[in-house]
Amino acid sequence: MGGAGFDWVDVRDVVASALQAETRGRKGAHYLLTGHWLSFVELAQLWGKVSGAKIPRLVAPMWLARAAAPLVAAWSRLRGQRPLFTSDSLRVLRNHRRISHACADAELGHNPRPLEETLRDTYQWFKQAGKLA
Secondary structure, rough: OOOEEEEEEEEEHHHHHHHHHHHOOOOOOOOOOEEEEHHHHHHHHHHHHHHHOOOOOOOEEEEHOOOOOOHHHHHHHHHHHOOOOOOHHHHHHHHHOOOOOHEEEEEHHHOOOOOHHHHHHHHHHHHHHOOOO
């Protein structure tokens, strides 16, 4: 879905910053432990670079996914399954691009690692665990 994306952060960075919040965080403060916003296309390209996997060349436009969402939901209900995507999930993917972790950076030392490093480590873990065909 062109233009759709999410804010991606390594769980190791979230845990480290959550632990810092215990000792360094202000009482009652709320911290966004975010990372880097990437579209699904950018994420797929980065995954292809890290893993050598072939990435899809065609991407469904958001308008098509939005039009199909009610049909996908109805078909999934008929089959007794959860839908692959919903109108609500598509709305989330179109919004929230400007989430800032500046407060967590300043007060907790939150410093999310590059997403390429996360993907490389994830790929290596799956490979070493024998989870890749």
